[in-house]
Amino acid sequence: MKKILINEESGELTETPVMSSITIDCVVFGFESGSLEILLVKHGRGIRKGEWGLPGGWIKEDEGIDAAAHRLLLELTGLDKIYLEQLKAFGDPERFPVGRVITIGYNALIKREDYDVKAGSTASEAKWFKIQEIPDLIYDHNEILDYSLTRLRRRVRQAPIGFNLLPEKFTLLQLMQLYEEILNIEMDKPNFRRKILRMKLLVDLNEKQKDVSHRAAKLYQFDNTIYRKLTEKGFSFEF
Amino acid sequence: MKKILINEESGELTETPVMSSITIDCVVFGFESGSLEILLVKHGRGIRKGEWGLPGGWIKEDEGIDAAAHRLLLELTGLDKIYLEQLKAFGDPERFPVGRVITIGYNALIKREDYDVKAGSTASEAKWFKIQEIPDLIYDHNEILDYSLTRLRRRVRQAPIGFNLLPEKFTLLQLMQLYEEILNIEMDKPNFRRKILRMKLLVDLNEKQKDVSHRAAKLYQFDNTIYRKLTEKGFSFEF
């Protein structure tokens, strides 16, 4: 292993840097029929064969961190333009059995309707798990997941990111149920409607649900441009 | 450089991991006479000699990330038990001129009264800068600093962490001015008092300021144990 990286001309590095491998691990969230779910992959080889873990992989040389996360998710799901947020780096020296590997965690929010199980190369080994039914995961992935969930719950109250888990067109009830599921609380329908509509960041599509066995609800759409304009005026999303 | 890290027995690693150097960079915040300040260090060598940057350094093998940050700050300031929060990893392939180096950013909040300039080994090259007077920094350190400030402003509203910047005993006005400075807003004294006292997480020390040239204010103390008990009961700090 190349232990010393000092450039004699610039002299920038005066100590011996430790080289380490860097991975990305993604917590991929989806929302299906009222349940918050996470996409896990089964390990195909090694002593931990058959165990579940977060999808991830190695970062390439000359590749940005966000870019690596996007690439890995594209390989896994066939989707680009996934909504991503970096969590933080996890680097317990003991976290990985084979050597020192630091991993960078990501939260990814995807629309289940977009996701085709067969699209990704590793998709046959991928499966959605309800939040309450997550098994023991490899390495420190349960720890990463805990952190991820805490972060999601905080973020979803501060910024309008929940929409990334819903179809392009959604009803107010769907949105409310998303919040109820993520935050694990019960909400009041009329109050929720008023609060979210008062923010004026949803576009009323003047369209209704179809093929539902009850009164059809109006469909709405989230428009990021509107949100940006509002924040410039000092508006701040809050739930 | 050792390019392949596959353990044949476990077979965990199926691709060639890229090795990278990892550094820590800390944004050290202090609060002095009404101003929020940041501790910067002057680079002693190399082509960028004389330029200012965030204090930081290499992470050691077999050293946790948080532990590395604590060690580096101990070397710099002579202080242990500094309040630390990891920000995230910064890894633009171009961020560091000599080679691929990923850095992990930290926010550190310290009590200025505790900090002795002469304590740290590199202290002679360290200096406090007011937030509004930050110069151009080396590498991507301005970017890290921007992220850090955004994060601090958000965090300070959600969790009682501002106290880490104040002396052990402080007045309500000092606390208010800290918030005013960090959030860059003006607040109303009576309203602020009521709001913070209503939370019941300050201990009234039944003590007063000394040597002030005006009516002395009561001194208060923040008690983390009380805060933890309150959060267990469902209380959540908010500003």
Next chain:
DNA sequence: TAAACTTATAGTTTATATGACCACAAGTAT
């Protein structure tokens, strides 16, 4: 010694947001 000044602290009032609740409308299923 009194007046001026600074900061601490208490109270009041108004607007606004929230939570809990009721009522009814608009559809579907039996």
Next chain:
DNA sequence: ATACTTGTGGTCATATAAACTATAAGTTTA
């Protein structure tokens, strides 16, 4: 036609926030 489900609109009591006024307790100055 009736029951049932979901959507949607309204009310009211309460809590909270923001703006403002007032006074108290000290220090400095003249």
